[in-house]
Amino acid sequence: MSKFRITFLFAFLIASLAVFAQTPSAPKITYIKAGRLFDATSDSLKSNMVIVISGDRIQKVGGAAELAVPAGAEVIDLSNATVLPGLIDCHTHLGSRADRYNPIYDFRESPFFSAFAGVVNARKTLDAGFTSVRDVGSAPFLAVDLRNSINDGFIPGPRIVASGPGISITGGHGDLNSYSPQTRVTMFPEERDYGIADGADQVQHVVRAQVKYGVDVIKILATGGVLSKGDSPGAPQFTYTELKMAADTAHEAGRKIAAHAHGAQGIKDAIRAGIDSIEHASLVDDEGIALAKQHGTYFVMDIYNDDYLLGNAIKFGLEPENVEKEKMVGRTQRENFAKAFKAGVKMAFGTDAGVYPHGDNAKQFFYMVKFGMTPAQAIRAATSSAADLIGRSKDVGSIEAGKFADVIAVQGDPLKDVTSLEKMDFVMKGGQVYKQNGVAK
Numbered sequence: 001m002s003k004f005r006i007t008f009l010f011a012f013l014i015a016s017l018a019v020f021a022q023t024p025s026a027p028k029i030t031y032i033k034a035g036r037l038f039d040a041t042s043d044s045l046k047s048n049m050v051i052v053i054s055g056d057r058i059q060k061v062g063g064a065a066e067l068a069v070p071a072g073a074e075v076i077d078l079s080n081a082t083v084l085p086g087l088i089d090c091h092t093h094l095g096s097r098a099d100r101y102n103p104i105y106d107f108r109e110s111p112f113f114s115a116f117a118g119v120v121n122a123r124k125t126l127d128a129g130f131t132s133v134r135d136v137g138s139a140p141f142l143a144v145d146l147r148n149s150i151n152d153g154f155i156p157g158p159r160i161v162a163s164g165p166g167i168s169i170t171g172g173h174g175d176l177n178s179y180s181p182q183t184r185v186t187m188f189p190e191e192r193d194y195g196i197a198d199g200a201d202q203v204q205h206v207v208r209a210q211v212k213y214g215v216d217v218i219k220i221l222a223t224g225g226v227l228s229k230g231d232s233p234g235a236p237q238f239t240y241t242e243l244k245m246a247a248d249t250a251h252e253a254g255r256k257i258a259a260h261a262h263g264a265q266g267i268k269d270a271i272r273a274g275i276d277s278i279e280h281a282s283l284v285d286d287e288g289i290a291l292a293k294q295h296g297t298y299f300v301m302d303i304y305n306d307d308y309l310l311g312n313a314i315k316f317g318l319e320p321e322n323v324e325k326e327k328m329v330g331r332t333q334r335e336n337f338a339k340a341f342k343a344g345v346k347m348a349f350g351t352d353a354g355v356y357p358h359g360d361n362a363k364q365f366f367y368m369v370k371f372g373m374t375p376a377q378a379i380r381a382a383t384s385s386a387a388d389l390i391g392r393s394k395d396v397g398s399i400e401a402g403k404f405a406d407v408i409a410v411q412g413d414p415l416k417d418v419t420s421l422e423k424m425d426f427v428m429k430g431g432q433v434y435k436q437n438g439v440a441k
Contacts, residue, residue, distance in 0.1 A: 086131025096354025
């Protein structure tokens with residue numbers, strides 16, 4: 001054999017090996033047998049279904065009679081369970097701990113404590129069946145880094161739609177109030193670059209700065225709050241002009257915007273300004289409800305955590321001022337939830353996780369049913385409707401071909417007893433199993 005021919009064959013072999021090495025392996029195929037399936041495309045259950053998963057996506061969904069499982073295939077048998085899409089919580093604070101109400105922690109702990117909490121809380125949330133969340137307020141920019149770390153596969157957790165810190169007026173719900181002028185708690189030299197804004201120009205700058213730091217969604221604090229000092233939950237804090245600037249700037253940057261708003265006037269200003277969701281909506285009036293329906297604005301009402309705030313949170317240092325404010329808004333918020341839902345306002349599931357312990361997110365379903373929803377409607381608020389609000393309907397929120405294989409299961413029937421969602425038996429995110437037979441992997 002000539003030297004030229006040997007050289008040619010060697011080069012051909014190397015090239016062939018290189019092509020072979022670059023050829024991606026076929027995606028893993030998994031079959032899930034679902035005894036009962038709530039796919040979130042309707043309000044009913046389907047029986048004896050099969051979900052075919054290719055890699056991290058759902059390939060097919062059909063009845064067991066039409067989708068035969070091949071011999072030797074990898075099968076996850078959930079024939080005795082109710083299978084649902086991964087749940088979505090649209091109002092969480094992954095860096096927060098529900099045993100940290102004494103204000104001394106603002107001064108004793110650096111933001112790194114929140115980061116450590118975020119890692120733990122992300123896993124607790126995923127194990128509870130919440131495969132997607134919207135984090136609407138953490139230390140700058142903890143939620144962005146947590147999102148990226150989860151997406152890189154470095155740590156386990158839900159898919160995160162990340163905001164920066166809630167944008168506040170000076171002296172508002174997101175500021176450090178009722179301390180001396182010498183008191184400061186921040187790692188950064190200029191908080192106005194990312195969190196505090198007064199006037200439309202500053203609001204525009206802060207929204208742009210948060211987009212610069214990688215947020216998916218903007219959070220603005222339109223009224224006073226329950227857990228802040230020195231302000232009233234019902235009082236407006238940004239003007240309509242400022243809120244309109246925030247909404248317009250966020251939308252120009254391709255971001256949605258959420259407004260913390262308890263008070264009736266702040267809610268109406270935020271809706272008219274074009275803000276996408278109202279968080280809490282505790283003291284909304286009839287005009288605000290009508291406006292929300294007219295504009296298609298979502299309400300995200302955290303109607304579970306009142307129990308925790310008026311119970312365990314007091315043991316963990318919740319101050320009397322905050323207790324009294326919660327007593328003022330808690331019951332009214334639940335009554336207004338019922339009124340808004342009955343009027344046809346769009347509702348998405350959101351709990352304010354971090355105000356109560358992470359992982360207990362599903363406890364809110366009971367209250368949503370108690371105050372007017374059917375179990376199916378409450379579940380759709382945490383699946384298809386929540387996916388619409390966070391702008392991820394193409395990927396999550398229902399069990400359909402083409403969407404991420406975010407699949408959960410419980411042993412009971414949540415359409416008969418919605419509290420069965422509090423006992424999560426199986427969790428899959430993106431085709432990877434994180435919990436099986438009630439045990440985290």
